[in-house]
Amino acid sequence: MIQVEEALSIIAQNSTKMPVQTIAVNKALGYILAETIYSPIAMPPFRQSAMDGYAFIHSERHQYDVIGLSQAGDHSKIKLKENEAIRIFTGAFVPNNADTVVMQEHVLANEKSILITRMPELYLNVRAKGEQIQEGEVVFEANTLITPAAIGFLACLGITEINVFKKPKVAILVTGNELVKPGGKLPKGKIYESNSVMLQAALQTIGVKKSKVYTVKDNLKATKKALKAILKKYDVVLVSGGISVGDYDFVKEALLANGVEQLFYKINQKPGKPMFFGAKKETLVFALPGNPASSLTNFYVYVYPAIKAKMGFLDTHRTKIMRKLNQSITNNSGKTLFLKALYDETNVTVLDSQSSAMLNTFAIANSLIIVPNDVETLKKGQIVTLLSLF
Amino acid sequence: MIQVEEALSIIAQNSTKMPVQTIAVNKALGYILAETIYSPIAMPPFRQSAMDGYAFIHSERHQYDVIGLSQAGDHSKIKLKENEAIRIFTGAFVPNNADTVVMQEHVLANEKSILITRMPELYLNVRAKGEQIQEGEVVFEANTLITPAAIGFLACLGITEINVFKKPKVAILVTGNELVKPGGKLPKGKIYESNSVMLQAALQTIGVKKSKVYTVKDNLKATKKALKAILKKYDVVLVSGGISVGDYDFVKEALLANGVEQLFYKINQKPGKPMFFGAKKETLVFALPGNPASSLTNFYVYVYPAIKAKMGFLDTHRTKIMRKLNQSITNNSGKTLFLKALYDETNVTVLDSQSSAMLNTFAIANSLIIVPNDVETLKKGQIVTLLSLF
Structure with missing residues (x-):
């Protein structure tokens, strides 16, 4: 029997990061970046107006002829003269030799000319090219969590694919002759099996959307056989039940027979004492107590940080x-x-x-x-x- | 222009709950219960052993003959005599006239008999039928959030379907001639459209997994037509861009022309001032600023509580x-x-x-x-x- 801190430390040491996969940016929410991303473009990609107003060459002059229009999406080659301005909208291209934008609230205008009533400072309301990020600059360092804002930023730089750490494939193996599927009538002496849907929901809350449930009878042969197949295919195996000291608990024996190395068994805690943790190569095995509240406690305390670490999170514990x-x-x-x-x-x-x-x-x-x-x-x-x- | 608190209050008044749907318990994570749930069974459904040990009739006697076995899932009709005990495991049925379970660590045993070395108190280690919940008792009140633990509890009572408030269907309408899809080369004067994937990701974080993106050119006719179709099909419409004062912003006009009632326009805040909020029947319309950071700010501050309220949450704001x-x-x-x-x-x-x-x-x-x-x-x-x- 070991202490909680020791158990957490052993789990952390064995929770190796998953391999890298390339993923579409719009599918990457909640993943961790496995590469440093550099910007393929400057942002903004050109000098942009920050206001709806008029672009002009800053001077002492207050009156300008309006000779054209730059709306968002345009790319005008207009070259202004000293006494000329163009109508411009937020986000639109600022003509090459214009240097300042006056907001529309600060002019008197008709279709052909404007009178500036409140002169802006030189360069005001013009966003410089690359003001947000320059071409080739670091967008995100490796190990960054992909949030909605990160997805927006990557997309606005035109990036459509990134390399992230895969999410682990998780299997849940349910043991127990006393268990029947919810839905039918409950036979005498039986109880409804509820840990698998509970653990699947808990996995969903940390971004493991799909997990597979296997059910096996409470005997050594069946448990050994089921584990053999599961251990080949999954990165994390949660076994529910069958791990206390009762004569009818075959799980530990079946795990060891399948080459799972025991890293600890039993933790000095309440609830959740009878837990087995082991590994076979990179695959982690948690044999959780059958009691529902113990099972969920140990999920939050032990399985959660292990899966987070496998996903590439640096900070793996619950808040x-x-x-x-x-x-x-x-x-x-x-x-x-x-x-x-x-x-x-x-x-x-x-x-x-x-x-x-x-x-x-x-x-x-x-x-x-x-x-x-x-x-x-x-x-x-x-x-x-x-x-x-x- | 209104203050933030007023805007939040108007949104709250107009964010009516979605209709009710019946859903499988194992799909119900993150939904809000629309009914009070009563337990169809007692839990535990029978007197259960809380330990691996021996069940017997409590007395002064220390030695008992072991006449049988009750393992999890069994339903034995054994009736014990005074000098008899049965081997029993955690969760297993306690024979009708047994009243106490001694844990196996407190006996000396061979195959045929036990000697109790530390006598438990009367009734110890026996979980009463219905100790957790009685048949007909309230499981959850209406408006409860379905968490992993709630799913586990419902399943262990054999409940497979519940009534919850639907999640809203959300459309995102993107306007702006300056926008091109990320991926291709960026033409001069254009920028990559990023708000739609950002808002879709933000929606995913609150459980709206699928949302639909529509794109429209920056003109009144196209915007009106697109909105007409969208308003019929969705519960929440997010319009991205086209809502500031520029001459080329048709969104507000197109919304009003489609029978959307304006509930406010512009909020005294920074960033995120130019926002329109309106409603057509139960459908809410948020026309968000085109600037990405303004758009996401207003999503978190305004759209988030509206969607939470529609989903049936009583506490709708971010922590x-x-x-x-x-x-x-x-x-x-x-x-x-x-x-x-x-x-x-x-x-x-x-x-x-x-x-x-x-x-x-x-x-x-x-x-x-x-x-x-x-x-x-x-x-x-x-x-x-x-x-x-x-």
Whole structure:
């Protein structure tokens, strides 16, 4: 049995980055860049007007003849004379020898001429070519997260494909003779299997949209056979159930028989103690407890950072939040506790039922309070650390 | 021109909830429940062992004959005598007249009998039927967000379908003769169109996975025609560009001609001032500024809460965070500022370039600092309010 910090450290050491793939920019939301991107163009690509108004050559003169028009999308070769101006719109090309744009609110105009009533400073309202980025300049360093703004910026530079780290393929293997699929009538002694859809949803929240569920009977032969096929095809395998000490738990044996190296088994925590973590080459295997709340706790605490690391994230953990405790907590267990809790802007409240078999508390919790194994008391009013669940 | 708070209030008043749809539980992540759910079964559905051990009838006796086995999934009709026990595993059915389970670590056992070395209290390690929830009890109230834990809980009660509020169908209409699709060579005077992919990505982050992009030339006739078709089919329409005061901006006229009621036009803010908000029946129309950073700012500030409200969320705004300011901010504009910023655990720093045409700052920002229009100075060290972007 190891401590939580040690478990996290072993997982981090074994969570190697996925290979690189080329992806369309408009499909790249939530991926991590695997290359440094350089701009293929200057942005803006030409001198642009920042206002609707009139472009002219700055001078002492207040009156100008309007000799033409530059609207967004035009590329006019007009060359202005000293006494000439052109009508221009935001984002439009500023003619070669014009140097200043006066906004339309600061002129008196008819169709043929304008009188500037408030003279702008030289160069005002003209965006220089390459003001935002020059051709060849770094757009994004490698390891940048692709956000909506990043997608917009790449697209505005004309970039359509980038290299990112692949997302891992994840399989969920469900074991347990007591489990039946939700939907039908519940036979006596059975319970509905719910961990697979819960884990699939949790995977979706971190960008793993598709994961595959396999179900196997609680026996060694079937479990060994199922794992053999799964280990070849997936980057992360989540086994649900069958990992506690009961005589009928074959999962650990089946994993070892398939060449999965055990990296740890059992963590000094509550809930979620009976967890196996191992690896076969680059493929990670988490055998999670069958109890739903334990399973989800360990997903958030251990599987989440492993998948983030495989996706190329440098910061892999869930957001940690500090809040003031609304009640005292006693921890006589000598274990690290993960308590389902509800925080608001300043405080956090431990929720009533913490049973590892119960998901209803988890469904209304927005965080887990971490009570370290060597802390016996957290006092009301004390600042504690939470893992945010959203 | 109206203030930010007024704009938000008008949008909230007009953002009516979407109709209800029935959806499979395993597809329901991120939806809001439109009904109160009652449990069809008790959970656990029978008395369950909470441990691997032995079930027996509690007494003064320490030695018991082991007469059978109850593993997870079994439903044994065994009736124990006073001196009898059965081997039992976590989650398994506890025989009718057994009342207590002793964990296996607290017995000495051979195949035929056990000696209890540490006597558990009466009823220990037996989960009562319905301990988690009784048949007919409320599982979730209406308006609950469907999280991974909620999906798990619904599934473990055997529930496969629920009623939720639909997600809105969203169209993005892009206007602007200056725009060309990223990929090809950039003709002179043109720029790459990037707002549509940026807005599609932003929509994905709030669960609107598919949105449709329409492109139209910058003229009244084409814009009117495109809008006519779009307004019939979508719940939210985002128009990108063509809404400032330039002579070539036809969007507002085309919207009004199509029966869209103007609810406001222009907000006293920077960036993002030139925005139109209107409605035709239940369909909301946001005509966003063409400048990328203005467009994305207004998406996060205005479109985001409108879509959340339509999806049935009661709390519709992005998470507001309080942080200590790393530098002083002066606001002589009389406008509300939304400043792209980077916060850490305690502090926040305003990023260098705030231009409304520039997305690169946005791509590395994790928040927007809100500087109210009537605040002229925010001092270094002061606590300010941020909108979190992730």
